[in-house]
Structure formats: structure tokens, C-alpha cells
Amino acid sequence: MAYELGFNIIHSDADVVWFRDPLPFFLSRLSGPAHIMISVDALSTHNNKGELDVEYNSSPYTNINTGIYFIRQWPGGLAFFDEVWLPMQDKHIGHDQDGFNWVVRGRWFREDIERMAFIPEDTSLRVFYAAFSNSTAVAFLPPSMFGNTYTYVNVRLWEKLEHPLYAVHWVWGGRTMESKRQDMRDAMKFHDQPEYYTSPYLLTFDLKQMRMPQDYNSWQGTEEMIRFHVAAANYQLQQAYYAFAAALILNRTLVIPRFLCYCSKNWYQTQQCRINEETVTTFPFVCSLSQLLRSKRLQQGLELNGNTEYSGHKVYIREYSFLENPKVPDLIKAPHVAIITCDPTNCCCRRSRPPGATAVASLWQHPCGMAS
Numbered sequence: 381m382a383y384e385l386g387f388n389i390i391h392s393d394a395d396v397v398w399f400r401d402p403l404p405f406f407l408s409r410l411s412g413p414a415h416i417m418i419s420v421d422a423l424s425t426h427n428n429k430g431e432l433d434v435e436y437n438s439s440p441y442t443n444i445n446t447g448i449y450f451i452r453q454w455p456g457g458l459a460f461f462d463e464v465w466l467p468m469q470d471k472h473i474g475h476d477q478d479g480f481n482w483v484v485r486g487r488w489f490r491e492d493i494e495r496m497a498f499i500p501e502d503t504s505l506r507v508f509y510a511a512f513s514n515s516t517a518v519a520f521l522p523p524s525m526f527g528n529t530y531t532y533v534n535v536r537l538w539e540k541l542e543h544p545l546y547a548v549h550w551v552w553g554g555r556t557m558e559s560k561r562q563d564m565r566d567a568m569k570f571h572d573q574p575e576y577y578t579s580p581y582l583l584t585f586d587l588k589q590m591r592m593p594q595d596y597n598s599w600q601g602t603e604e605m606i607r608f609h610v611a612a613a614n615y616q617l618q619q620a621y622y623a624f625a626a627a628l629i630l631n632r633t634l635v636i637p638r639f640l641c642y643c644s645k646n647w648y649q650t651q652q653c654r655i656n657e658e659t660v661t662t663f664p665f666v667c668s669l670s671q672l673l674r675s676k677r678l679q680q681g682l683e684l685n686g687n688t689e690y691s692g693h694k695v696y697i698r699e700y701s702f703l704e705n706p707k708v709p710d711l712i713k714a715p716h717v718a719i720i721t722c723d724p725t726n727c728c729c730r731r732s733r734p735p736g737a738t739a740v741a742s743l744w745q746h747p748c749g750m751a752s
Contacts, residue, residue: 432525
């Protein structure tokens with residue numbers, strides 16, 4: 381394998397997107413105490429603002445996620461693979477992530493495992509030693525710099541801590557392939573075919589928001605926060621319903637707006653609408669699509685059943701960042717027609733049509749009336 385040939389190893393799952401080159405970060409730590417640096421299933425970090433290092437709280441209490449890891453060359457490296465890691469695969473522990481948690485965390489992973497990881501007294505090392513190889517030092521990659529869907533979409537953790545964002549592993553979000561793909565598109569990191577950016581006739585629409593209570597981010601009642609979030613989500617989705625109807629009639633592709641979320645949707649425990657006791661999320665945040673709608677269903681296109689005058693029309697979507705994407709030609713971005721629904725006798729509703737073609741139609745929210 382490559383490690384036997386003297387290479388340092390960077391592993392990346394297929395659902396990881398790299399935002400910048402990680403080599404400067406990894407190579408600067410070749411002489412450090414950590415032999416393995418690996419990502420975790422954590423939604424917060426103990427590193428301080430502006431602190432660019434491996435996780436301060438690298439300990440076996442935290443679940444390891446093998447989506448991203450770096451293994452450097454060290455004298456005991458081959459022995460770790462040959463005598464510890466590879467033989468474990470014959471024990472049918474599970475997938476590679478379960479196996480790595482078993483080998484490294486030991487009893488901290490499962491109570492029936494005899495061995496335990498060793499935690500050194502010197503916490504400045506930011507490492508602990510693997511349960512089945514007490515000479516192998518393991519450090520964690522901070523989720524602010526090597527993030528997941530939650531830390532990227534909900535928390536914006538790297539921004540708040542002024543950390544460089546190297547990668548996002550699209551877990552801790554929607555579980556389907558389509559929802560992960562949509563998250564990548566929102567981030568303008570998914571590689572679609574050229575016709576995705578050049579072919580559609582588009583429809584956009586403005587979205588009104590409910591007024592959020594000024595002290596909402598300090599509320600303590602989870603149920604009360606969920607009720608407000610559901611009301612705010614329904615308020616937005618009701619507007620989207622009419623936009624989908626207009627797109628169906630016009631046979632246009634609908635650009636999804638920036639829906640705002642006032643609570644984090646996830647499968648794990650929720651306190652004050654934040655997951656797993658993290659406290660950094662500030663509401664509202666821009667929702668990922670799967671927090672409000674079914675990404676898989678939308679990517680298949682929406683159409684009316686039965687024989688109607690709109691049979692054959694199908695509504696496809698584009699992500700909210702579509703018109704900001706440099707891959708979209710200016711010919712698609714610039715020309716538009718604004719459609720305003722209000723009393724035409726009202727002087728404030730008289731608006732001249734912008735010059736140019738009609739690649740983009742906008743349902744425009746005017747002070748005089750509500751777009752529909």
C-alpha cells in the first residue's frame with residue numbers, strides 16, 4: 381500500500397468537499413506529537429478564536445469520524461497497520477469507522493472492550509494514545525476547520541472563530557444523496573454539467589419573513605422555540621407554494637430563495653433548538669433545503685397529475701446561490717422581468733420594465749402589494 385512506500389496519507393470520503401489546500405496545515409505538524417489526525421462527530425470546538433491547531437480537547441470521549449484523516453510516517457507506523465489495524469478487520473467489528481473507534485478509543489467506545497486509551501497528563505500535547513497501540517498518538521481535527529453540514533450551515537463555526545475552513549464532510553444534515561448534493565450546490569462546490577448553468581428559463585421570488593423576537597437567541601424553552609420556528613417555516617412555505625404554482629404555469633425553473641431557520645432540524649437531541657449542547661449557533665441561519673423540503677423529490681421535478689392545460693410542464697429547482705455562481709453566464713443573470721401584483725391604479729406600483737431579454741422572471745415583493 382502507499383504507506384509502505386513512504387507516503388504520508390490524507391484520506392477523504394466521497395462526500396467531503398475541500399475548500400482550501402490542507403497540506404500547509406498537515407505538513408507543519410510532521411514533527412509534532414500526533415501520528416494520526418482525524419475528524420470527529422463533534423459540533424463545537426474547545427479551540428479559541430483565531431487558534432489554528434489540532435483540537436485542544438483531543439480525548440477518547442469523543443466519537444471519531446473517519447471521513448477525513450491524516451496519517452504521517454513514523455517509526456511505529458507500519459507496525460500499527462500490520463499488527464493492530466489490519467488484523468482488526470477479521471473480527472467483523474463493522475465498517476471502518478467502528479473499527480477505528482474500537483482500536484483507538486477502546487473501552488471509551490464500547491464497554492465490553494478490555495483495553496482503554498491512555499490520556500497523558502500533559503494536555504498541551506493535544507493527543508491521547510490508542511487503546512490497542514499505546515505508542516500511537518492520536519489528535520482530532522477541529523470541526524471549525526474540518527467541518528460537517530451542521531458546523532457549516534447552522535453554526536458557521538469557522539467564521540465565528542476566525543479559523544480557516546479546509547473541508548466539509550456532508551454529514552449531520554440530510555441523509556439522502558440528493559440532500560448532500562444540494563448542500564454542495566448551495567456552497568457552489570458541486571460540479572454539474574455545463575447545461576445545468578446555461579439551459580434554464582428561471583423564476584425567482586422575494587420572500588417575506590416573520591419578525592423574530594429580539595431576545596429569541598437567549599430563549600431557554602426548546603418547545604417555545606420550536607413553535608416559533610414551525611410558524612416561521614410555514615409562513616415561508618406558504619409563499620413558496622404560490623411560487624411553485626407560478627413556475628408550473630410558466631414552465632420555468634424555480635430558484636429557491638434563502639429560507640431562514642429558527643431551529644436546527646436533526647435526528648439527535650435538541651436543547652434550545654441547538655444540537656448536542658452546542659451554544660454557538662445564532663438564529664436565524666440560512667436553511668439547507670432538506671431542513672424544510674424533500675430534496676430528493678424536488679430534484680426529480682414537480683408536475684401535475686391528470687390531463688390539464690399544464691400537462692407536460694415540470695418544475696425543476698436551482699439553489700439559492702445559483703445566480704451568484706461564476707459558472708452561470710451573465711446572459712442568464714442580468715436580463716429579467718419583474719412581475720408585481722398590486723392595484724395598478726396605485727402610483728407606487730407603476731414600474732417600467734427593465735430592458736433586455738427575459739431569461740429571469742422575478743416575482744417582486746413591492747411595498748404596495750404581495751407577489752404571488
